[in-house]
Amino acid sequence: MKVTLLGTGTPLPSMQRFGTSTLIEAGGRRVLLDCGRGTVLRLSEIGIPIGSIDAVIFSHFHSDHYAGLPDLLMTGALPASWGGRQTQLRVSGPEGVRSVVEGLWTFTAADRKIRVADNEITEDCHQVAVTEFSEGVVFDECGLKITAIEVDHGEFVKPAFGFRVEFGGRVLVHSHDTRYSENLVRQAQGADVLIHEVAMARPETLERHSHTRTVLEHHITPREVGQVFDSVRPHLAILTHVVLMGPNPPLLEDMLAEMAETYRQPVMVAHDLMVIRLGKSISVCSAMVERG
Ligand SMILES: [Zn+2]
Ligand SMILES: [Zn+2]
Numbered sequence: 001m002k003v004t005l006l007g008t009g010t011p012l013p014s015m016q017r018f019g020t021s022t023l024i025e026a027g028g029r030r031v032l033l034d035c036g037r038g039t040v041l042r043l044s045e046i047g048i049p050i051g052s053i054d055a056v057i058f059s060h061f062h063s064d065h066y067a068g069l070p071d072l073l074m075t076g077a078l079p080a081s082w083g084g085r086q087t088q089l090r091v092s093g094p095e096g097v098r099s100v101v102e103g104l105w106t107f108t109a110a111d112r113k114i115r116v117a118d119n120e121i122t123e124d125c126h127q128v129a130v131t132e133f134s135e136g137v138v139f140d141e142c143g144l145k146i147t148a149i150e151v152d153h154g155e156f157v158k159p160a161f162g163f164r165v166e167f168g169g170r171v172l173v174h175s176h177d178t179r180y181s182e183n184l185v186r187q188a189q190g191a192d193v194l195i196h197e198v199a200m201a202r203p204e205t206l207e208r209h210s211h212t213r214t215v216l217e218h219h220i221t222p223r224e225v226g227q228v229f230d231s232v233r234p235h236l237a238i239l240t241h242v243v244l245m246g247p248n249p250p251l252l253e254d255m256l257a258e259m260a261e262t263y264r265q266p267v268m269v270a271h272d273l274m275v276i277r278l279g280k281s282i283s284v285c286s287a288m289v290e291r292g
Helices: 039-045 069-076 097-107 109-119 182-187 201-208 210-216 222-232 252-259
Strands: 002-007 021-026 030-032 055-057 089-093 128-132 136-141 146-153 160-167 170-174 193-199 236-245 267-269 274-278 284-287
Touching: 030 146, 030 210, 039 055, 055 128, 055 160, 069 097, 089 097, 089 160, 097 109, 097 128, 109 170, 109 236, 146 252, 146 267, 160 210, 170 182, 170 274, 193 210, 193 222, 210 236, 222 252, 236 252, 236 274, 252 267
Parallel strands: 030 055, 055 089, 089 128, 170 193, 193 236, 236 267
Antiparallel strands: 002 021, 002 274, 021 030, 136 146, 146 160, 160 170, 274 284
């Protein structure tokens, strides 16, 4: 199983960290977990045809996790070596995904009208086969099994999910956005690789800025994420979606120091285009970037 972190960022617009998206390649399948800002650009950077994605599975509907979907749908349909999808795209997610997809059909109509008239694409290329899911198995094909784990991303983001991804006896768990979640800790047991979000602000910022407090109430603290890693004991612990809230945001080092109070094992900080291979061994490298 090959896992490429296409986007490891947050809503903050950044050229270094695009919106959350993770490419899972296993058993001849290509599945995206989330499709945040810039997903299409990252796929193209590593030479993956945008139209070759079999399915997109969403964790929840904050913009940094699904803003890239219209681009994936429309650009992936173009008859080029980097596009090429000739049929509908499969999309699944929590309750609400159906109305996202309905809106997408309207959003893409203007492009479709031109390209169908020009015989570039058929209407089918913009169709989406949509499935709403609750906790449990959401993808099971060719030995690749993906299970949605309900997490706790705050009272107005219900339900929100992390995912357990299994192939060839190896297990990767990705928390997606969540506060400390007992359910995630329980269902992440046995994970070889655990990828988890984290967020932090300085105490004085929290005191003065109510918006910072609101944001942090949706996320996990460094101390708590250390507890999650300590309870699951993965072979490889990775932090992603690192929220360091300003003004005067804490440094990454401050966050790692607080986490070290509860977890003393090695931890990696994700970057865009980090590749994790899970087979007989587990390895991490950066994706080969294609020129162009
Ligand atoms: Zn997010
Ligand atoms: Zn979120």
